[in-house]
Every structure is written in structure tokens, then in C-alpha cells.
Amino acid sequence: MQVLEGLSSSLQKxxxxxxxxxxxxxxxxxxxxxxxxxxxLAADVNVKVVRDFVARVRERAVGQDxxxxxxxxxxxxxxxYEELTELMGGTQSRIQxxxxxxxxxxxxxxxxAGKTTxxxxxxxxxxxxxxxxxLVAADVYRPAAIDQLHVLGRQVEVPVxxxxxxxxxxxxxxxxxxxxxxxxxxxxxxxxxxxxxxDEGLMTELEDMKAAIQPMEVLLVVDAxxxxxxxxxxxxxxxxxxxxxxxxxxxxxxxxxGAALTVRQVTGCPxxxxxxxxxxxxxxxxxxxxxxxxxxLGMGDVLSLIERA
Amino acid sequence: MGLFDRFKKGLQKSRSxxxxxxxxxxxxxxxxxxxYEEMEEAFIAADMGxxxxxxxxxxxxxxxxxxxxxxxEDLPPLMVEAMRHIxxxxxxxxxxxxxxxxxxxxxxxxxAGKTTxxxxxxHHYLEDGKRVLLAAADTxxxxxxxxxxxxxxxxxxxxxxxxxxxDPAAVxxxxxxxxxxxxxxxxxxxxxxxxxxKSHLxxxxxKIHKVAMRELPGAPHEVLLVLDGTTGQxxxxxxxxxKEVVDVTxxxxxxxxxxxxxxxxxxIVHEQGxxxxxxxxxxxxxxxxxxxxxxxxxAVCRP
Ligand SMILES: Nc1nc2c(ncn2[C@@H]2O[C@H](COP(=O)(O)OP(=O)(O)OP(=O)(O)O)[C@@H](O)[C@H]2O)c(=O)[nH]1
Ligand SMILES: Nc1nc2c(ncn2[C@@H]2O[C@H](COP(=O)(O)OP(=O)(O)OP(=O)(O)O)[C@@H](O)[C@H]2O)c(=O)[nH]1
Ligand SMILES: [Mg+2]
Ligand SMILES: [Mg+2]
Numbered sequence: 001m002q003v004l005e006g007l008s009s010s011l012q013k014x015x016x017x018x019x020x021x022x023x024x025x026x027x028x029x030x031x032x033x034x035x036x037x038x039x040x041l042a043a044d045v046n047v048k049v050v051r052d053f054v055a056r057v058r059e060r061a062v063g064q065d066x067x068x069x070x071x072x073x074x075x076x077x078x079x080x081y082e083e084l085t086e087l088m089g090g091t092q093s094r095i096q097x098x099x100x101x102x103x104x105x106x107x108x109x110x111x112x113a114g115k116t117t118x119x120x121x122x123x124x125x126x127x128x129x130x131x132x133x134x135l136v137a138a139d140v141y142r143p144a145a146i147d148q149l150h151v152l153g154r155q156v157e158v159p160v161x162x163x164x165x166x167x168x169x170x171x172x173x174x175x176x177x178x179x180x181x182x183x184x185x186x187x188x189x190x191x192x193x194x195x196x197x198x199d200e201g202l203m204t205e206l207e208d209m210k211a212a213i214q215p216m217e218v219l220l221v222v223d224a225x226x227x228x229x230x231x232x233x234x235x236x237x238x239x240x241x242x243x244x245x246x247x248x249x250x251x252x253x254x255x256x257x258g259a260a261l262t263v264r265q266v267t268g269c270p271x272x273x274x275x276x277x278x279x280x281x282x283x284x285x286x287x288x289x290x291x292x293x294x295x296x297l298g299m300g301d302v303l304s305l306i307e308r309a
Numbered sequence: 310m311g312l313f314d315r316f317k318k319g320l321q322k323s324r325s326x327x328x329x330x331x332x333x334x335x336x337x338x339x340x341x342x343x344x345y346e347e348m349e350e351a352f353i354a355a356d357m358g359x360x361x362x363x364x365x366x367x368x369x370x371x372x373x374x375x376x377x378x379x380x381x382e383d384l385p386p387l388m389v390e391a392m393r394h395i396x397x398x399x400x401x402x403x404x405x406x407x408x409x410x411x412x413x414x415x416x417x418x419x420x421a422g423k424t425t426x427x428x429x430x431x432h433h434y435l436e437d438g439k440r441v442l443l444a445a446a447d448t449x450x451x452x453x454x455x456x457x458x459x460x461x462x463x464x465x466x467x468x469x470x471x472x473x474x475x476d477p478a479a480v481x482x483x484x485x486x487x488x489x490x491x492x493x494x495x496x497x498x499x500x501x502x503x504x505x506x507k508s509h510l511x512x513x514x515x516k517i518h519k520v521a522m523r524e525l526p527g528a529p530h531e532v533l534l535v536l537d538g539t540t541g542q543x544x545x546x547x548x549x550x551x552k553e554v555v556d557v558t559x560x561x562x563x564x565x566x567x568x569x570x571x572x573x574x575x576x577i578v579h580e581q582g583x584x585x586x587x588x589x590x591x592x593x594x595x596x597x598x599x600x601x602x603x604x605x606x607x608a609v610c611r612p
Contacts, residue, residue: 038359041353041358041359042358042359042542043542044356044541044542044543046354047350047353047354110539110564110567111420111422111564111592112419112420112421112422112537113420114419114420141592142456142592143428143455143456143459143460143463144452144453144455144456144458144459145452147451147452147455147456148450148451148452148455148456150452151451151452151473152451155451196564196566196567196568197567197568198567198568223420223537223539225418225537225540225541225543225544226539226540226541227356227539227540227541227542227544227569227572227573228353228354228355228356228541228569229356229539229567229568229569229570230539232568233539233567233568250418250419250420250504252504252507253418253504253505253506253543254504254505254506254543254546255541255542255543255546256542256543258541259541278419278449278450278502
């Protein structure tokens with residue numbers, strides 16, 4: 001992409017200009033951070049998050065020793081990379097299991113984010129690990145949402161509970177719990193309808209569903225292509241529902257996925273999985289903070305240099 | 310409530326919406342460099358990207374100078390003007406076949422709102438007294454055909470379909486034959502969502518496009534790219550690649566009933582020269598509106 005090419009060549013130039021060795025000066029850091037800011041914005045990290053991040057890293061970087069094999073500019077990028085990786089949450093975290101089964105997991109998010117697909121992938125992975133999941137079809141709004149869940153349920157060989165579209169989702173999930181008990185299911189995965197975070201009625205509905213079934217996990221599904229608005233979405237879903245983890249979908253595309261950093265920052269919740277395809281026959285992938293950090297920075301050349309240093 | 314009011318209302322609900330921000334930024338302030346810096350940040354926060362944000366700020370600055378403006382409060386109309394200039398570079402009317410059915414191919418990445426937008430377009434043209442036919446050429450995604458059938462039923466028109474897994478080009482072929490035989494005015498073709506970096510899926514789309522060109526003179530008369538309004542900078546890559554592969558003629562921006570501003574369309578229109586033709590503002594049949602550059606720019610940035 002033109003923007004990115006322009007960016008990396010101007011970055012090279014900025015980095016090349018800084019040749020003094022020894023400690024990082026105010027000036028070294030200033031120049032490199034300007035380029036880092038552009039990279040983060042081009043990756044859709046929220047402007048405010050970028051501003052705070054840049055300020056903090058700048059402060060931390062000034063006065064640090066420059067490694068022999070790096071230029072000051074590269075040293076700054078190294079610090080940025082480490083900070084980003086750290087921010088996105090060190091070790092990967094798994095799904096929490098309830099002390100007394102079934103473990104209930106609700107997936108929530110905007111329309112088209114990838115909830116239903118992620119449910120099927122999770123179900124497959126649980127089944128492969130000797131669990132007995134049940135899928136509950138609580139999207140009564142989107143045309144053919146229940147059909148979709150049935151098709152996917154068949155593909156991953158996991159049963160689906162539905163009550164059609166004429167009951168309200170709170171009743172559906174309550175009945176789904178009873179069905180889980182009857183079947184001896186130890187995991188219940190609830191597919192909710194996509195909704196806007198500003199849709200008061202539908203957000204209340206989610207709160208009611210949550211209250212009715214007390215899920216162990218409320219996972220927010222976020223599309224990797226999301227732009228600046230991710231901050232509002234994450235804030236509201238987290239405030240209303242107490243999100244416990246994030247699934248970043250559609251990372252098999254060429255989006256740089258900076259929204260993930262925003263969502264991570266805003267909710268403080270770990271990114272638990274990433275979605276890397278439409279097909280449900282491969283389970284969700286665990287999340288690697290370092291990979292996403294380098295993707296967000298989009299400075300592959302510089303980063304591989306740094307890794308070797 | 311008109312649709313654009315709904316758009317504006319959505320924007321206002323966002324806690325730090327551009328609208329609010331600008332109101333705060335500009336109130337009783339002298340025009341100095343800090344105003345322009347904050348304006349740049351506000352444009353970036355609306356997903357316009359750094360380059361376009363800077364270009365817009367420059368244009369506002371020039372307009373302010375020309376109009377001898379001294380108070381920041383007087384800037385918003387200039388911002389609207391600057392945005393409108395970009396958005397009006399290309400005309401946004403739909404293109405119709407001179408005779409016989411008009412074929413509209415609807416494309417885009419996964420989950421953008423293609424199928425829903427087709428349902429809305431069908432409703433729009435049926436209301437307009439047109440004969441409409443839908444083609445279910447997403448044969449990949451689970452229950453995509455059932456979803457389109459539900460929309461056909463809601464809107465009140467027929468759907469040409471094969472079974473899941475069938476060749477989508479064959480569906481288009483059949484839809485064109487049926488459309489000609491039944492003398493319909495417009496055929497709206499749903500396609501499977503695909504990410505633009507998947508070359509095999511893009512090649513499949515090129516094949517669908519070719520079949521349409523071969524079977525119906527002048528077709529496809531429109532290739533509409535559906536763009537999720539919450540999309541960030543990746544929207545540019547979507548527009549660029551889809552345009553290369555199937556010569557996109559227009560954009561439908563969806564989900565503008567939320568707090569996202571859809572600012573990514575500005576760099577797209579500017580760099581790719583693809584006009585925005587429709588905007589989607591909800592999940593119901595009548596939540597679709599022809600694009601209006603002035604209203605859009607106002608909704609995005611009037612304080
Ligand atoms: N390429 C790719 N496509 C995905 C991924 N996850 C989901 N999709 C696709 O994105 C589209 C939307 O996915 P769904 O799972 O239906 O999303 P949803 O959040 O349930 O949507 P609603 O129920 O309408 O709100 C479908 O075409 C999926 O195949 C992913 O990780 N990669
Ligand atoms: N709020 C809102 N939701 C929308 C709008 N347009 C579509 N949606 C919702 O977005 C989700 C995805 O819409 P679809 O029409 O299935 O998207 P698609 O592009 O056909 O998806 P795939 O076929 O899976 O690639 C559904 O839940 C729709 O109801 C809109 O303008 N506003
Ligand atoms: Mg769904
Ligand atoms: Mg579809």
C-alpha cells in the first residue's frame with residue numbers, strides 16, 4: 001500500500017539521520033516517535049491511545065543506553081515494540097472453567113463481527129478436548145441466524161438448542177441451561193445477535209441474559225478491520241457487561257489490527273483468541289502479543305534488525 | 310425522524326464524537342495553530358486517515374484565510390465545504406441499462422452488510438414500482454441462501470438460487486436468463502464475503518464478473534462495494550483491490566446508525582475515484598438512503 005511504503009521509507013530516513021551513539025537524547029526520541037505515531041494511526045490505534053502511548057514511551061526512552069548494534073532511532077523502535085507487546089498482555093489466557101459445570105460462555109459484539117463463526121470454532125475445540133458443548137441460538141433478529149448456527153453446529157458435530165424466533169432471548173437462554181443439564185453438556189456457548197453499543201434496548205437485553213445465566217466468560221468479538229470507533233464499542237460493552245476476554249476476528253486479512261490495542265487498553269481484558277478464517281474446521285488460534293505488535297507497527301525490516309541485535 | 314437525523318443522533322451519542330469535540334474545541338477561541346492541530350486529530354478520530362486529515366486541514370486553513378475568518382467558531386461550515394469538495398468529485402447516481410435488465414453485483418469483505426443491503430435495495434426499487442430479482446450467488450457461507458430468501462420474502466420478490474456449495478457463476482448465469490425471460494428491471498446479485506488479500510476468492514469474483522459481462526450486454530451496470538462504516542484504514546485496501554478485480558462503480562457504506570463516522574470514504578473517494586452511492590442506517594428494510602455529500606459532511610462535522 002502506498003501509504004505504508006511512504007511511511008517505511010520516511011521512517012528509514014528518520015532513523016538514518018540519528019547516528020549519535022551513547023544515550024538516547026530528547027531529539028533522537030522526538031524524531032523517531034513522530035514516525036511511530038504515524039505507524040500506529042495507520043494501523044487504526046485510537047488517537048487518544050496513541051497520544052498517551054507516545055508520551056509514555058518518549059519519557060521512558062530518553063536517557064536510555066543505545067545498544068552498539070542499533071542506531072538511536074532503531075533503539076526507540078525497539079522500546080516501542082517491547083512496550084506494545086507488554087501492553088497487549090504478556091502471556092496468553094485460556095477460557096475459565098466453572099467449578100460446577102456447565103461453564104457458560106456468551107459471545108457479544110457488533111453486527112457482523114464474527115460471533116457465530118467464533119462460537120462454532122470454540123465448540124469444535126472443546127469437543128476435540130473431550131468436552132460436551134451445547135450451542136444456544138439466542139439471535140432471534142437477524143434473518144436465518146438460527147439456520148446458520150444449525151449448519152455450523154452440524155459441521156463441527158455439536159448440538160444446537162433453539163426455540164425459533166418468537167421467544168425472547170432471555171427465555172431462550174434459561175431454557176438452554178435446562179437443556180444443557182438434561183443432555184449433560186458441560187459447556188454452554190450462547191450466540192447472541194449483533195447489536196450496536198448505543199442500542200439501549202438491546203444492551204439491556206444482554207444484561208438480562210447475563211443475569212439469567214451467570215456466564216463465566218463474556219467474550220467481546222472485535223473485527224480486526226475496525227477503525228477508531230473501537231474505543232466506544234469496547235467502553236460500552238465492558239461497562240454494561242463486564243467483558244472477560246476478547247476475540248479478534250478476521251486477522252487473516254491484511255488489516256494491521258490496531259483496534260485490538262485500543263480494546264485491550266480500554267477494557268483491560270486479555271485478547272484470548274484470534275480468528276484466521278471463515279472455515280470452522282480449524283479451531284480459533286491463541287493470541288501472540290509480539291506478532292500483533294510487529295504487525296501494528298508495520299516495520300518488519302526494522303524489527304527483524306532489532307531482533308538480531 | 311429522517312434518516313440523516315438518525316445518523317446525527319448516532320454521532321451525538323458517542324461520548325467524544327467529532328461533533329461534540331468540535332463544539333468544545335471551537336467555542337469562543339481565536340484561530341491559532343492549536344485549533345488546527347485539534348481539527349486534525351478530530352478528522353483522524355473519524356477514520357479519515359492522516360493524509361486526508363492533513364489535506365482537509367490545509368484546505369480549511371486556505372478557506373479561512375480567503376474568507377478572513379478570525380474565530381474558530383466560524384470554521385465548521387468551511388470544514389463541511391472542504392469535505393464536500395472531495396465527496397462531490399464523482400457523481401453518485403445509479404447507472405441503468407438502456408434496455409433489458411440492469412444487473413447490480415454486490416461485493417465486499419465478510420460481514421460488511423451485503424445481503425442486508427440487497428434486501429434494502431430490493432425494497433427500495435419495489436416501492437419504486439420496479440420488477441426486482443435477487444440472485445443468491447453466495448453459495449459458501451452457512452445459511453447465506455436462507456438469509457437472502459428471507460429478505461426476498463420480506464421485500465416481496467423472487468430469488469434465484471442453487472444449493473450450498475454450487476458454482477456462484479452458474480447462479481448468476483441462471484439469474485440473467487430468468488431476468489431476461491421475466492423481463493425484470495433489476496437483478497441484484499449477492500456474493501460471498503471475501504477478504505481482498507485472498508487471491509483465489511478474488512479470482513472467483515472475477516469469474517462471476519466475466520459471466521455477467523458475457524451473458525448480458527453492458528452488465529454489470531453497477532458493481533457496488535459494501536463497506537462497513539466502522540472500518541478503519543483497511544477500507545482503502547478493500548477499495549483498491551476490489552476495484553482492480555471487478556471495477557467497482559460505487560460504494561454502500563453501512564452501519565452509520567452507530568457511532569462510527571465512516572470517514573474512511575473520504576480517502577477512498579479521493580484516491581480511488583469511486584463514488585459513494587448509498588448509506589445504510591440500520592437492519593430494517595427502509596434503513597437505506599441515497600448518498601448526499603452535503604448532508605453527510607454536515608452530519609459528520611457540524612458542531
Ligand atoms: N476471513 C474471515 N472471515 C470471518 C472470520 N470470522 C468470521 N468471518 C466471516 O465474517 C462474516 C460474519 O461472521 P458471523 O460469524 O456471521 O458474524 P456475527 O458476529 O455472528 O454476525 P451477526 O450475527 O450478523 O451480528 C461471515 O462471512 C463469516 O464467515 C475470520 O476470522 N476470518
Ligand atoms: N446497525 C446496522 N447493522 C447492519 C447494517 N447493515 C447490515 N447490518 C447487520 O450486519 C450484519 C451483517 O450483515 P450481512 O448483510 O449479513 O453482511 P454480509 O456482508 O452479507 O455478510 P457475509 O455474507 O457473511 O459476508 C447483520 O447482522 C446485519 O443485520 C446497518 O446499516 N446498520
Ligand atoms: Mg451471528
Ligand atoms: Mg451475505
